[in-house]
Amino acid sequence: MSIRTMHNGLLKKEFSTVEFARAYLRRAEETRSLNAYIHMTPETALDAATRIDRAIAAGSPLSPLAGIPMQLKDNLSTRNILTTCASRMLGDYVPVYDASVWKTLQSCGAVLLGKGNMDEFAMGSSSETSAYGPVRNPWNERHTPGGSSGGGAAAVAAGAAAYALGSDTGGSVRLPASFCGVVGLKPTYGAVSRYGLLAYASSLDQVGPIAQSVEDAAIVFDEIACADPQDSTCHGKREGCAAGLRHPLKGRRIGIAPEFFHGAEEEIRGAIERTLAEMESHGAELVEIKIPHLQEMLSAYYIIACAEAASNLARYDGIRYGQCSTRGVTREERIRFSRSEGFGAEVKRRILLGNYALSSGYYEQYYGNACALRQRAKEIFSQAFASCDVIACPTCPRTAPALGQGALHPADGYAWDICTVPANLAGLPALSQPCGLSHAGLPLGIQWLGRPFDESTLLNVAWHCEQQANFQMLKQEVSDGV
Amino acid sequence: MEYELVIGLETHVELSTATKMFCGCEVTFAAAPNTRCCPVCLGLPGALPTLNQQAVASAVTAGLALHCQINPVSVMERKNYIYPDLAKAYQISQHRHPLCRGGYVTLRSGKRIHLQQLHMEEDAGKLVYEPGRVYIDYNRGGIPLIEIVSLPELSSAEEACEYLETLQRLMRYLGISDCKMQEGSLRCDVNLSVRPVGCAQLGMRTEIKNMNSFSYMRKAIAYEAQRQIALLRSGFAVEQETRRYDVPSGTTRVMRSKENAQDYRYFPEPDLLPVSLPGQWVNALRADLPELPDARAARYEALGVSPAIAQELVRFRAVADYFDAAIRCGASPVFAAKMLIGPYFEAKTGEQEREAFSPCVYPEQLAQVCKKLDTHALSPAQAKAMLGQALRGECTLSQALAGLPEHPPEQGVLEELCRKALRDHGDAVQSYLSGKEKAFQVLVGAVLRAAQGKADPQAVRTLLKQMVDERSFDKNKP
Numbered sequence: 001m002s003i004r005t006m007h008n009g010l011l012k013k014e015f016s017t018v019e020f021a022r023a024y025l026r027r028a029e030e031t032r033s034l035n036a037y038i039h040m041t042p043e044t045a046l047d048a049a050t051r052i053d054r055a056i057a058a059g060s061p062l063s064p065l066a067g068i069p070m071q072l073k074d075n076l077s078t079r080n081i082l083t084t085c086a087s088r089m090l091g092d093y094v095p096v097y098d099a100s101v102w103k104t105l106q107s108c109g110a111v112l113l114g115k116g117n118m119d120e121f122a123m124g125s126s127s128e129t130s131a132y133g134p135v136r137n138p139w140n141e142r143h144t145p146g147g148s149s150g151g152g153a154a155a156v157a158a159g160a161a162a163y164a165l166g167s168d169t170g171g172s173v174r175l176p177a178s179f180c181g182v183v184g185l186k187p188t189y190g191a192v193s194r195y196g197l198l199a200y201a202s203s204l205d206q207v208g209p210i211a212q213s214v215e216d217a218a219i220v221f222d223e224i225a226c227a228d229p230q231d232s233t234c235h236g237k238r239e240g241c242a243a244g245l246r247h248p249l250k251g252r253r254i255g256i257a258p259e260f261f262h263g264a265e266e267e268i269r270g271a272i273e274r275t276l277a278e279m280e281s282h283g284a285e286l287v288e289i290k291i292p293h294l295q296e297m298l299s300a301y302y303i304i305a306c307a308e309a310a311s312n313l314a315r316y317d318g319i320r321y322g323q324c325s326t327r328g329v330t331r332e333e334r335i336r337f338s339r340s341e342g343f344g345a346e347v348k349r350r351i352l353l354g355n356y357a358l359s360s361g362y363y364e365q366y367y368g369n370a371c372a373l374r375q376r377a378k379e380i381f382s383q384a385f386a387s388c389d390v391i392a393c394p395t396c397p398r399t400a401p402a403l404g405q406g407a408l409h410p411a412d413g414y415a416w417d418i419c420t421v422p423a424n425l426a427g428l429p430a431l432s433q434p435c436g437l438s439h440a441g442l443p444l445g446i447q448w449l450g451r452p453f454d455e456s457t458l459l460n461v462a463w464h465c466e467q468q469a470n471f472q473m474l475k476q477e478v479s480d481g482v
Numbered sequence: 483m484e485y486e487l488v489i490g491l492e493t494h495v496e497l498s499t500a501t502k503m504f505c506g507c508e509v510t511f512a513a514a515p516n517t518r519c520c521p522v523c524l525g526l527p528g529a530l531p532t533l534n535q536q537a538v539a540s541a542v543t544a545g546l547a548l549h550c551q552i553n554p555v556s557v558m559e560r561k562n563y564i565y566p567d568l569a570k571a572y573q574i575s576q577h578r579h580p581l582c583r584g585g586y587v588t589l590r591s592g593k594r595i596h597l598q599q600l601h602m603e604e605d606a607g608k609l610v611y612e613p614g615r616v617y618i619d620y621n622r623g624g625i626p627l628i629e630i631v632s633l634p635e636l637s638s639a640e641e642a643c644e645y646l647e648t649l650q651r652l653m654r655y656l657g658i659s660d661c662k663m664q665e666g667s668l669r670c671d672v673n674l675s676v677r678p679v680g681c682a683q684l685g686m687r688t689e690i691k692n693m694n695s696f697s698y699m700r701k702a703i704a705y706e707a708q709r710q711i712a713l714l715r716s717g718f719a720v721e722q723e724t725r726r727y728d729v730p731s732g733t734t735r736v737m738r739s740k741e742n743a744q745d746y747r748y749f750p751e752p753d754l755l756p757v758s759l760p761g762q763w764v765n766a767l768r769a770d771l772p773e774l775p776d777a778r779a780a781r782y783e784a785l786g787v788s789p790a791i792a793q794e795l796v797r798f799r800a801v802a803d804y805f806d807a808a809i810r811c812g813a814s815p816v817f818a819a820k821m822l823i824g825p826y827f828e829a830k831t832g833e834q835e836r837e838a839f840s841p842c843v844y845p846e847q848l849a850q851v852c853k854k855l856d857t858h859a860l861s862p863a864q865a866k867a868m869l870g871q872a873l874r875g876e877c878t879l880s881q882a883l884a885g886l887p888e889h890p891p892e893q894g895v896l897e898e899l900c901r902k903a904l905r906d907h908g909d910a911v912q913s914y915l916s917g918k919e920k921a922f923q924v925l926v927g928a929v930l931r932a933a934q935g936k937a938d939p940q941a942v943r944t945l946l947k948q949m950v951d952e953r954s955f956d957k958n959k960p
């Protein structure tokens with residue numbers, strides 16, 4: 001059911017918000033094996049739902065998101081609600097303040113079902129590094145849902161949340177959206193407030209929606225996109241993307257860079273080619289462009305992300321909040337034990353990498369060069385956008401792997417990100433949506449990159465793509481077949 | 483072999499802004515622990531800093547007054563180190579692209595001490611030690627600081643103290659910091675090395691951290707210089723290290739050796755945009771700069787005031803402002819300076835007392851006395867004695883002048899002055915009527931000023947009380 005249908009149903013009193021919330025809570029309970037939630041918040045959900053029912057009864061004007069049940073990734077600060085970042089380090093951390101996006105959604109009347117499972121501190125591409133166990137892919141529970149916002153994508157795909165807010169540092173919204181057959185939008189860096197997002201890599205992190213459809217993603221984005229005086233890097237404006245989705249496709253130029261397709265699985269390449277051909281027949285213009293240095297962008301991304309992460313995570317010492325070890329006598333020993341017990345292997349690996357990249361004598365070689373490459377990436381994309389309006393490419397070179405594969409070879413996991421990190425590095429908006437199914441019955445994702453602060457065009461093209469790909473029908477056939 | 487000292491200072495000045503550097507928390511001294519904190523200055527997960535524009539304006543003002551080059555774009559960076567009083571495990575500071583470069587401080591001898599840079603940063607919290615326990619107070623965490631780094635051009639403890647005093651006076655003049663060493667709003671690290679006289683090469687330096695008084699700084703420099711010279715004379719080398727001054731023993735002790743030096747892993751703070759200063763805005767701050775102490779002292783000397791007295795006058799801005807007001811009222815500069823520095827400062831000997839300058843005589847009154855001196859209606863000794871009493875608040879000036887042929891204003895004139903004061907200060911009347919006794923003093927002061935000190939304060943008080951009670955002044959309202 002789309003957000004619009006739900007909204008109209010609530011307004012017409014076809015069902016009450018409380019009934020609706022209960023249904024979603026039940027569905028979340030039924031799909032518990034997915035491990036999509038770290039913890040549920042039924043009281044919060046029912047409280048909010050009760051308030052919305054009263055507002056409906058009183059005939060008050062409602063936001064399109066009022067009464068819609070949703071999930072927040074567990075790295076968004078929620079006052080009085082446990083926020084763990086899927087880490088033992090913050091196992092008992094209850095924030096005293098709300099993230100700006102959560103404040104906004106509360107004022108819209110959002111119904112919070114619970115906090116989404118994820119890779120620990122958003123570091124990972126498979127949602128397997130969570131201290132609360134891996135998330136499973138609703139299409140096939142032996143497979144990963146992708147990460148790091150795996151809980152959000154799995155919940156939305158399984159109908160255990162109408163939409164979810166995730167965070168995307170190097171593909172963490174788009175990759176799980178692709179693996180789970182849903183829509184994931186990473187807004188332009190600075191379009192949505194980061195205040196209250198527990199930072200992984202501050203210059204790359206961006207909060208974005210995971211939704212059932214392009215329209216749902218647009219509705220959520222329109223609500224959360226707004227400048228925030230508490231986030232100096234956020235200077236977005238109120239958006240009206242949902243209203244422009246049906247703008248004609250004719251004349252839109254779609255850029256295709258062969259570099260993005262190197263190493264992509266045949267099925268993915270084929271599905272994207274078919275989709276693009278369909279769009280061309282509906283009036284889009286296909287343009288070949290060049291995006292060099294993808295491999296270098298991936299390296300630069302990991303250097304910058306790890307460097308910022310090392311600094312952002314240095315504050316977790318277990319003294320004022322979070323996990324405090326019982327071992328160790330001196331303050332230094334206590335902090336060391338708290339951190340070594342509190343953080344998982346992947347987090348430790350990235351902290352070490354990051355501190356190394358920033359250390360004196362290596363700064364220029366690593367961090368300095370990475371920043372230069374980031375500047376270069378911005379120029380490369382800016383040039384590309386001179387001859388096209390959006391760029392089409394795979395979200396990930398492969399479909400969802402079986403659980404356990406990423407953990408064996410961390411560097412392989414890093415390579416899954418090669419198509420998603422450029423958008424973070426260059427600060428561009430990007431969207432992943434399903435465009436077909438593999439023979440194994442797993443979703444195939446197509447990714448769109450847009451100009452900075454031009455989510456409107458991005459969502460418009462994605463909406464047309466959704467009409468062509470007809471993924472909902474495929475999905476129906478699969479579930480009928482089962 | 484004779485040795486000479488080479489000293490450079492890193493001075494931290496706490497800016498007296500209304501709120502902290504990166505959040506809206508109030509800046510106050512000595513509030514109850516951890517009552518001036520929020521998610522931002524406590525470094526809670528997910529909280530983000532936003533730059534306080536008032537702090538930037540203060541820092542630029544300091545840079546302008548120190549003749550620095552103001553960089554149109556500067557960058558906040560993270561200085562990463564772990565200490566319990568540092569909530570985020572990094573301090574937001576500036577490193578590669580500071581707010582200001584260059585600039586200088588001129589000593590009395592005319593010697594210029596050049597500055598390397600001036601940058602903005604945030605203060606850390608404070609550890610409070612109790613037997614067996616350590617507490618953390620984050621009230622100070624996030625208070626804006628500027629750090630002024632001098633080149634190693636100071637060559638004695640005296641010069642170092644004079645340099646620091648000059649900075650202190652300047653910051654107070656600019657009204658951007660109270661610069662109280664005892665409260666920590668002015669702190670200083672000393673970089674010191676010694677070298678044979680005439681040698682061009684710098685010796686190995688040590689850094690003495692956190693000097694919080696002029697006298698300790700003087701002693702620490704003397705001790706450290708003698709320690710280094712003794713080492714060199716006996717054939718040892720000076721080690722590069724960080725030391726601290728130990729007050730009871732009067733010596734410096736090692737805090738950190740070079741091998742344990744911190745690697746701060748600076749990198750640009752991704753949560754803040756680069757600090758861009760529009761040229762017009764900087765020019766407006768430049769135009770707003772007050773007349774600075776050196777320029778002021780020079781002006782006073784040109785008016786005939788002796789250099790020593792001119793220096794005294796400009797030490798505190800309030801004194802100099804008062805002096806200027808008296809001159810504007812027609813006081814002769816030479817007499818006014820003598821009257822002010824003599825009688826007043828003789829009574830107020832403490833530094834803090836002098837700084838909290840609050841004479842009981844209006845500049846107009848001082849001007850009147852000076853005029854009497856000019857016309858020989860008073861002898862300098864008489865004037866000095868009377869002013870002394872009045873400035874110190876022992877009696878009013880008119881009482882002090884009572885012995886002189888001075889006619890108080892006619893009753894009718896005085897009544898008119900009282901009525902005018904009541905009309906002009908309606909708010910004071912209201913506060914007084916609502917029980918604020920102090921507000922009444924505003925009215926008395928206004929009348930005394932208008933009567934140019936000739937009215938008897940007691941008579942004024944009685945008259946005003948009577949008028950307020952009867953609200954008789956209302957009848958004359960148009």
Ligand SMILES: [Zn+2]
Nearest residue numbers: 505507520523
């Ligand atoms: Zn604060």
